[in-house]
Amino acid sequence: LTAASGGGIVAYADSSRAEEASEPPPRKKKVVVLGTGWAGTSFLKNLDSSRYEVKVISPRNYFAFTPLLPSVTCGTVEARSIVEPIRRMFDKKRKDVAYYEAECFKIDPSKKAVHCRSAVGTNLDGNGDFMVDYDYLVVALGATVNTFNTPGVMEHCHFLKEVEDAQKIRKSVIDCFERASLPNLSEEEKRKILHFVIIGGGPTGVEFAAELHDFLVEDLVKLYPAIEEFVKITIIQSGEHILNTFDQRIAVFAESKFQRDGIELSTGFRVIKVSDDSITVKCKSSGVETLVPYGMAIWSAGIGTRPVITEFMNQVGQGKRRALATNEWLRVRECDSVYAIGDCSSISQRKIMEDISTVFKVADKDNSGTLTLKEINDILEDICIRYPQVELYMKSMHMLDISDLIKGGVGDANKESMVVDIEEFKKALCHVDSQVKTVPATAQVAAQQGYYLADCFNKMDHCVEHPEGPLRLTGSGEGHHNFRPFRYKHLGQFAPLGGEQAAAELPGDWVSMGHSTQWLWYSVYASKQVSWRTRVLVVSDWTRRFIFGRDSSR
Ligand code: FAD
Ligand code: MG
Ligand code: MG
Ligand code: MG
Ligand code: MG
Known part of the structure; x- marks a missing residue:
């Protein structure tokens, strides 16, 4: 089994399949999930847990339906009515799912382990501390309150x-x-x-x-x-x-x-x-x-930001941020095998201008050094999947098709014969990255991210190794083998x-x-x-x- 190093999700190489048959079945990979809020439970509910050994860690052994919390403050709804015990959410036949009521206080990506402290105060290791190792870590720790250091x-x-x-x-x-x-x-x-x-x-x-x-x-x-x-x-x-x-x-x-x-x-x-x-x-x-x-x-x-996230961000060189930066496939940037979903994370969308030469090269199939309208149209869908800002920009400028973007002033008659070189291509796209949108910190986003990530984990076997996801643009494989990046649906x-x-x-x-x-x-x-x-x-x-x-x- 080989793991793709830079990828959104780790994939198994097809070539190793044949050899596997004679060997004993491989050890199930360990997935550790931190947090049982919107993101964590959405992931757990949709994960095919027969494929993995799953461990869930959270100081609260229930999921709380936060949108009804304001109703609990005045007794319109009782607290008991909006919580669901986490153990009830596990599939009863699965023995490979464990829950530990504990708080994670340190993530150690170099040892691929998390350090936890029992919330119920048992004497496990003198002080209730223990360590859990992982193959894949899903960080879904949510956020905390922010007082902006206002006194009192x-x-x-x-x-x-x-x-x-x-x-x-x-x-x-x-x-x-x-x-x-x-x-x-x-x-x-x-x-x-x-x-x-x-x-x-x-x-x-x-x-x-x-x-x-x-x-x-x-x-x-x-x-x-x-x-x-x-x-x-x-x-x-x-x-x-x-x-x-x-x-x-x-x-x-x-x-x-x-x-x-x-x-x-x-x-x-x-x-x-x-x-x-x-x-x-x-x-x-x-x-x-x-x-x-x-x-x-x-x-x-x-x-x-929760202190454990702040500390982790310092370790992986994301010190100055408010939330963990992930790529568009929800994997923590510069950190293998760690994924982050929900309020504790934010997706840092790749800018198209950073990849502009590659995009141009991939689009220019005949190596002519220029792009025709057809060449651009052929790759447009891939571009819009990889860089959603392109579509948003076109929408915001009321542009109907790519020719409007590439050559704003060209009359209808000239569209078909349009050709652009790299400089013109750059110029056309130079404002597009201003349309990068961040997703809000809501239950809706957290739940969709949990669902998406579980889907990726479930289909890992079917993926072919790929460096950065789904596209001709950035990956080596065929588009359909790979995963589309996460896209929030409001x-x-x-x-x-x-x-x-x-x-x-x-x-x-x-x-x-x-x-x-x-x-x-x-x-x-x-x-x-x-x-x-x-x-x-x-x-x-x-x-x-x-x-x-x-x-x-x-
Ligand atoms: P959370 O749901 O906060 O889950 C975090 C989990 O991590 C919890 O289980 C927690 O116990 C656990 N945890 C914390 N620290 C540790 C640790 N050290 N180790 C292990 N586990 C830990 N969003 C909407 O979309 N619509 C709404 O109407 C809405 N209403 C809201 C009303 C209120 C009062 C509040 C507070 C929020 C509301 N939200 C709403 C926002 C929504 O609740 C959050 O966006 C959502 O909960 C984020 O999900 P999450 O899984 O990232 O974090
Ligand atoms: Mg959660
Ligand atoms: Mg919650
Ligand atoms: Mg988020
Ligand atoms: Mg060409």
Whole structure:
């Protein structure tokens, strides 16, 4: 068996097949998966585990359906309903899948091993440390919160990343109401205690604000009528608008709905310090600082890099990055046999200008030193697979075919006889790389990457050795033997806005907002559940909430 060294995926050379027959079956390759979030579980569910010896390492023995975490903060959905035990996801007949409840604290690519620490505190090696070696490593560790080193945030703010966070928030909200109900409090103190501040106006912050608002007006004010008038929710957002990754129409709709609901939007403010009872904000335009008294604060202003990833990036010479750089086949750059998927990674798309001479040479089949329109058209599909920015650029410039790109000014009559030399070819493509897009840190991307990578692993046997993937352009083999690079397919995104209303942005520039969209949201999120068990639980939680309201006990 030989492993392709530079490749997206390691392949077995066909020539070695015959010899294998007489030898004992080869040892199954060891695949170690770090993390059981969106990316890790999507990989595991789609991997044909009969081909590999699989070991899964994660400090949490369950998968959490993060899009419903904001609903857990207010008891709309119970925490138990959105988690699925990881062991239930394994195929029962497969004995070659093992799960270890532990945290990986070091990746050692030179020894092809990961160092782990037991999360349950058993005494394995004096301190619960152990080592697991791999043939292939799949890093799916996700991201952590990012406080941008703002003083006091770690100590005083809540976060919304894990199931435990959501449970803590739920308890704290009720705590605030009970505290504000105690005797002998001044009005000012009540206002302070019942001031809920959300820092960060992205999808998570906005959804939490909406959920909290519903909880307050639908359930809590009935139970605490005496203090209703003191309740306030504020969103602090440093940008000009909330939901700035969404279509402008959705941002406007959300902002006006929140205005009607009495949710205050402080846009254009940056939080510079948090103390136990006040938040210091700075107006970005005037530079004036103000103190905002609060009872409870939630920080949802960005994601950061986990220390184990930072350390690994330093080892492989990616020190200055925020996420692990992979190639388009999701293999970590400059690191054999290690793949990274989900929030901990980002694909660094190869620029076409770096390969321009090779592309030209491959296209120039007759070695004439010039390309005809036919020669370019023959390779165009390969180019667009390998360098998606070419297609994006043409789309953004409203170009219909490649001749528009190659010779902007050529009239229709001249197209067929067009020829370009290398310099003209370079000039035509020199702006294309500006269209390289990064994929967002979302569950949708993580799940698609997990699925794609599992597919690659499942088909490894069928691949012929190739240096950098699928194409005539960059590989030696025939196109069909090789793998297409990962391509993200955006299926749209939702923003639940409370009061049984939601906004959605769907493929094809389709935007929908209001009550019917909320029903679409219910059906999509019910269908996306990982198992029938959680689906039934989630739907019955929604039903219970409709009939009886939320549970407001701690
Ligand atoms: P994660 O899902 O975070 O998984 C990381 C895994 O690694 C976890 O199992 C963790 O326990 C494990 N781990 C951590 N440290 C270690 C270690 N040292 N060793 C071993 N294992 C470790 N995305 C959407 O597309 N739509 C949404 O509606 C949406 N809503 C969201 C709402 C909230 C409140 C949040 C927090 C996120 C939301 N996201 C949403 C984003 C989405 O959850 C993430 O993009 C997604 O979880 C990324 O998947 P991942 O597998 O990379 O990381
Ligand atoms: Mg994961
Ligand atoms: Mg997850
Ligand atoms: Mg990513
Ligand atoms: Mg030629």
